[in-house]
Amino acid sequence: MNNITAIPDSLRNFDQLPNSAYVRLPTVCALKACSPATVWRLVRAGKMPAPKKVSEKNSAWNVGTLREHLKAEA
Numbered sequence: 408m409n410n411i412t413a414i415p416d417s418l419r420n421f422d423q424l425p426n427s428a429y430v431r432l433p434t435v436c437a438l439k440a441c442s443p444a445t446v447w448r449l450v451r452a453g454k455m456p457a458p459k460k461v462s463e464k465n466s467a468w469n470v471g472t473l474r475e476h477l478k479a480e481a
Contacts, residue, residue, distance in 0.1 A: 426471025429459065435468050438477065 458466035
């Protein structure tokens, strides 16, 4: 399958993930239907929850926090 059309497992199984789980930027982009640059703009503007730094170069978003944010947007 082409990598562009592949659906990340974390997105495919998002509803089954526990609130304590974390997801990376590609999943957040898919949930918000926007680019990585837009996700970071929303975070900087305070219109989206900030991720947690999980290593020097990697950040991830808490699933429970994302669910609350998405629910409030609906």
